[in-house]
Amino acid sequence: MRRINTPDGLYHNADVLAGVQGTVVDADALNAIQEEIIAVITDAGMELDPSSKTQLRDAIAAITGAGVEWGAIKHKPEEFPSTIPLVDGLSDALGLLAPKSSPVLTGTPKAPTAQPGTSTDQIASTAFVSAGLANKADEDHHHEIGDVDGLQDALDAKASTLDLNGKVSKAGDTMTGKLTVKSGRPAVELNKLASGGEAYIAGFTNGAARWSAIFGDSGAESGADAGSDFQLQSYNDAGALKGAVLKFSRKTGDAIFSASILCNGFIGSNQAATVVYANAGTVYLRPSGGNSTAGQWTADAGGLLSGGSPGTAVRGFQKYGISTFSATSNSNTDPGIGGSYSAWAGDRTPALQVDAQNTSSAYMVWRVTKWGERHLAAMDVYYNGGNMRVDLHCGVQQTHWWESNGNFTATGKVIAIGGFDTSDIHEKRDVRAAQVTRGLSLRCAKAFKQWFWKANGESDRGLIAQWLRRHAPHLVVEYVKAGTGKRGDRKVKRLAINKSALALECSMDNALAIEELINSNRALQRRIDRLEQKTK
Structure with a gap:
């Protein structure tokens, strides 16, 4: 841009009285000013607008970034060199300052103490807090953690981030030593919050489950003491559940065992009477308490059930000769005594089985007596080398018997009383x-x-x-x-x-025999009649 063509390069006003001539403005000077202004406007990317009197200001704002996006500013440098190192000690001084966002303060930071009752975003000093607490209730006033909404959750969340220094977390933890409860009435309480869950204690071997005692299973508590039964469960070597070996019903108190009960001592009743007593491989059943052999029934390893001495009359199960009660195998999927009607001679499990070992002996399956006086009735099974018989004794004699060939014999009359x-x-x-x-x-x-x-x-x-x-x-x-x-x-x-x-x-x-006899008699009668006719 050029200056006006005067000795001092400035414009001067005319003064007629003083004889001073004003500066003559030529076209070059005006054109220089105009083009300079236009260059600023157009360089800002704006079109000349004759009606606007602020285009120069707007162009300068656009070029310098005042009130516009940083990206709209042209001819700005790509990088600005830091001036902090140019000031001695400024970098170290700035390092001692805390950031405005989430500052971490050290030492003893101080803040102005607000007036009592202030409730703003202002920092509360310890003096402000102490003054506020002094106006609250006395020291005896307190609340349970549960009375404050969200307090327990906040404490648990905080505890999970703390170093507990060897203490056990309430939220769950692993102990490496024994747990000992010392109290006048030591107890461990398992409180499940609702029906349908389980409260249990489990035992492991190197991380694999072995046993669990469930103090309230997942059975629904539907009323009348139902549900939440006790179970003792076992697991296999891989830690997978095998099933419950023992269950107790909370409602009835019934005990259910999934396998046999092996007893090395007594199983007694609440009447001081021993029901089962095992000793040296022999099982004793008796109606009186203690381990006396008097009046007992004995089952040995072979399954023989007998009285206190051979041939002695004992109230209850009794063995004479070589009759035995023996277990039978059952390959059916049904472990009970049910089965098809025609499968009795196959693999059905009987409620009672008598092992007839001697084919020449009669085996008494049951007998009814008037104790100490006489026998009333009995039933024998007799093999007899293949012609098997079932005999019914009533009183002192054999009264009825059935044979394997289908014959039925009665020593008296067969009377139908069905009307x-x-x-x-x-x-x-x-x-x-x-x-x-x-x-x-x-x-x-x-x-x-x-x-x-x-x-x-x-x-x-x-x-x-x-x-x-x-x-x-x-x-x-x-x-x-x-x-x-x-x-x-x-x-x-x-x-x-x-x-x-x-x-x-x-x-x-019998009917066919009778029919044949009648026909034979008729034939004989006809022959007799013919013979009599010939003799006349």
Whole structure:
């Protein structure tokens, strides 16, 4: 930019009285000023606006960054050299200052003491706090931690970051030594906060679980003392749960063992009576306390159950000869005594099994006596080399027996006391023939049918009284049945079968023999008649 063309390069006003001539402004001077201003405006990236009187100011603001983004400033240096090292001691002095954000102060920092009652963001000095506490309640006033919302959580969070110096954290920790509780009534309380959880103590071997005692399992507490039962659980070598070996019901007090109970001492009752006593491989069962052998029952290693001495009468289980109670194997998945009806001779587990070791001996399965006076009844099983028998003794004699060939023998009469069986055809519908293979005489078999009962629609089979009366009228009786229709007082006659008489013909073998004998007698009678005719 050029100056005005005057001796001193300045503009001068004219003074007519003094004879001073004013500075003549030429075009070059004005053009220099104009172009300088325009250069600033255009350099700021602005277009000339004849109506604006602030373009120069706006251009300077844009170029210097006043009121605009740093990125809009042009021709700024890429880096600004630090001037701190240029001032001796300034860097060390700045290092002693704390940052405004989260400062960490050392020594004894001081702050102005605010007026009592001040409640602002101002720092509270110890003097301010002491004065405030002096105006609060006396020293006896206190609150439990739980009375202050969030205090316990804050303390626990703080404790997790502290060095406890060998102390155990309430939030959970690992102890390396013994835990000893010294008190007049030492106790460890496990408080689960709700039903459905478990409160337990577990034992480990090198980090692998071995046993756990659950003082309240996850069973729901649904009322009436149900749920939260006790369990003792075992784990395998890998630390995986095997199951509960012992359970106690909180409701009933029942104890459930998952395996056998092996006893080296006594199992007693609350009446001072020993139930089980084991000694030197022999198990004793007896009704009296102590370890006396009097009046006891003995089970040895072979499973033999006997009285105090062989042949001695003992109230309870008793062994004579070589009868034994023995365990049986059961390969069924059902460990109980249930099973199919036809599987009794297979692998079903019996409630009681007698081991008949001697095929020539009779084995008494049960006996009933009037103690000290007489025997009342008994049942024997006799192998007899293959022709097996089951004998029933009543009183002093053998009264009934069943043989493996199906025969049944009674020393007295066989009497049916079931009364009459309503077999009238009017009580049945859809009567049709049914095949009979055994159990009835031929004339009774002709009356054997199958049908549906009118009363309930159930299917059945048996004898029809009207058909039976044609062949064996002595087996059929007539009775009167009250009506069940609109006229309930009406009585009708019906036929029924006399079970007592029918029982005489219920054995197929005997019935066939009787039928054959009758036919044979008839044939003989006809021969006799013919012979008599010839002799006349």
